[in-house]
Amino acid sequence: MGRKSKSSKGKYAKWLDKLYDVSFRQTMAYGGWSLSLNYLYHSTQVVAVLIGGIAIMNGKFTAEQLTKFTLYAEWLILSTWWIGDNWSSLMQSVGASEKVFRLMDLLPSRQLTSKGLRLQKLEGRIQYADVEFSYPSRPSAPILRRLNLTLNPNEVVAIVGLSGSGKSTIVNLLLQLYEPTNGQILIDGVPLSELDTRWFRERIGFVGQEPKLFRMDVTSNIKYGCPREVSQEEVEWAAKQAYAHDFLMALPDGYNTIVDDALLSGGQKQRVAIARALLRDPAILVLDEATSALDAESEHYVKSVITEVSTDPKARRTVIIIAHR
Secondary structure, three states: OHHHHHHHHHHHHHHHHHHHHHHHHHHHHHHHHHHHHHHHHHHHHHHHHHHHHHHHHOOOOOHHHHHHHHHHHHHHHHHHHHHHHHHHHHHHHHHHHHHHHHHHHOOOOHHHHOOOEOOOOOOOOEEEEEEEEOOOOOOOOOOEEEEEEEEOOOOEEEEEOOOOOOHHHHHHHHOOOOOOOEEEEEEOOEEHHHEOHHHHHOOEEEEOOOOOOOOOEHHHHHHOOOOOOOOHHHHHHHHHHOOOHHHHHOOOOHHHOEOOOOOOOHHHHHHHHHHHHHHOOOOEEEEEOOOOOOOHHHHHHHHHHHHHHHHOOOOOOEEEEEEOO
């Protein structure tokens, strides 16, 4: 620990020295620029008054002409100073905006622009046929090799494995966040690449390890992303299915309470996220490490929700559960 601590301190001191050097040079350059312009400004005034005074005494200038010249010279120098002062800020803004412009120049993904097939009814049969995948940044390190997996409609499938074994990658390929390197994924016998991406994603409910709740009321958080108009009764039904109704009603304004980071615990956020997914009435429900970061009590509630969702005979949906244990 002692050697590592000294090494870290050395690296930190090195970067501080670099930062000090850059800041010092920037300050010296700005100081030299300001000093030069101030010297030029005041020197011009002094020289103009001296020469102009002599010219007035000799009858070559009038006092009015000298005053105009002095004011024009002052405006010219001040304008030059403002240009130089703002040029530095402009260059910093241009550098900072390059990433924004690069994002603005990106073309929409082919998945979102092309119109694919829309099945009359999504049954939920998923088939991975000889699927291989490696990340573009590491093409020599395959994550999946010749994966063959079939998930039948209305089936509950748990994918269990160690961290980094590719469990979430299987789901990301299904959501078309990545494209398989080889092989293909079939949905009800149709290649996933031929389906309309927006249409397909509207029929998937996804709950991740760290659900995102927004700073708005609870009802709007549960409705968020739902492709259809829903009533308050449907929102409360989804919350009851996710065992969230009781603690939501106990909030200061019930379902109208504004959500912030300190309002709900991890398990409560998970149940709100599950309610959001159930409200969509998805044909495929994906629970990705939904209980991995929860305490025992919260995990018990979330597991109860998963059991209820998985065994509900009226739901008729394919459920994929990702877990490391």
